[in-house]
């Protein structure tokens with residue numbers, strides 16, 4: 001079978017990367033009704049997506065003007081953040097095949113907690129869970145978890161290695177056939193097939209075993225999105241799906257090749273890694289309608305809301321900075337935790353213009369898509385652009401960044417997926433029951 005594309009839907013409320021998503025006339029308003037995430041998951045399952053994914057920021061962003069006011073007032077990213085595993089559990093009950101990806105931070109969550117929550121989701125969903133492993137970014141997050149400051153980035157990744165070793169150890173603490181449940185003999189679980197983990201690192205310590213058996217797919221799929229050298233090293237060791245952001249096909253191709261090379265260096269098969277690029281599709285009945293939609297999105301960006309998100313991402317309070325400051329001048333200041341990826345993206349956006357862009361122009365771009373590349377056109381044209389990126393090996397698949405919730409998922413499923421299928425780059429039926437089967441990833445034995 002020819003190489004098949006991986007598709008992941010980014011479920012995020014009130015907004016994903018387009019700061020005005022919740023205000024879009026086609027977006028739902030029942031944001032706290034479980035019917036909304038359940039519907040979104042069902043729509044993506046109809047479109048045979050590999051997974052629905054939820055990120056988690058674990059803080060109300062408050063860098064802009066040193067207050068959370070603009071974030072909350074404008075409903076920009078982080079204004080509302082439901083705990084992913086709870087929402088994913090509801091999605092699980094509404095679906096039977098689609099993967100369920102959730103984010104948990106290795107910096108703040110103990111390994112037993114992570115292993116148990118995602119392990120439970122994995123067991124109860126029939127082997128459909130995935131863990132987006134993040135190390136978090138800043139002190140304000142740490143302040144929600146009992147510390148004044150966050151560990152330095154490299155130490156966070158050292159801790160993440162230990163937490164992931166412990167979590168995967170816990171997920172392996174029950175042998176596959178440990179559960180007996182034989183009413184005749186009265187044996188519930190074979191204790192010979194359940195083992196302590198006795199993990200002891202510099203940062204974490206856990207005895208185990210886990211209090212739940214293995215899932216149908218052995219353990220949840222591991223996802224990651226590091227962009228620093230240390231982050232990529234971590235991703236190469238653990239990642240089965242890696243998220244990337246790139247402004248050009250060349251930049252994406254380079255990132256994918258670099259990740260595959262690092263994976264191979266560690267003795268893993270690079271084909272066991274799916275590199276998923278973020279894209280924001282804008283789909284119209286005609287190309288002209290799609291362009292109008294793109295312009296509508298651009299024109300409804302709030303510069304303050306975008307600057308609030310950008311401030312949170314870079315760790316720099318951009319509230320008092322003159323709007324006509326050249327972006328190149330700001331990029332030079334971006335050295336803080338979590339800022340490198342944003343700085344690199346701003347540089348790419350900047351390079352796209354001949355004279356460079358101002359802070360206000362950057363905020364308008366950032367507020368429309370978070371600098372995620374927009375893919376604009378009819379369903380067929382969007383499918384064609386994705387197929388080109390896929391065929392050029394710029395990515396193994398895509399994370400679909402919505403501009404309307406759940407409208408983007410509905411139009412993508414109905415207008416784009418059939419063309420991808422016709423082109424032979426996307427499945428026409430789910431292969432197998434578990435997420436690992438669907439992704440074509442090896443099952444976990446040990």
Ligand SMILES: Cc1cc2nc3c(=O)[nH]c(=O)nc-3n(C[C@H](O)[C@H](O)[C@H](O)COP(=O)(O)O)c2cc1C
Pocket residue numbers: 054055056057103132133134135136137224225226227228229230231232243244245278338340341399
């Ligand atoms: C698509 C995508 C989703 C991400 N989701 C989260 C998230 O939910 N929570 C989080 O703290 N960081 C998230 N990140 C940030 C990454 O985990 C990572 O920290 C960032 O890309 C910077 O890389 P570095 O950690 O190597 O510096 C995400 C990044 C991308 C590209």
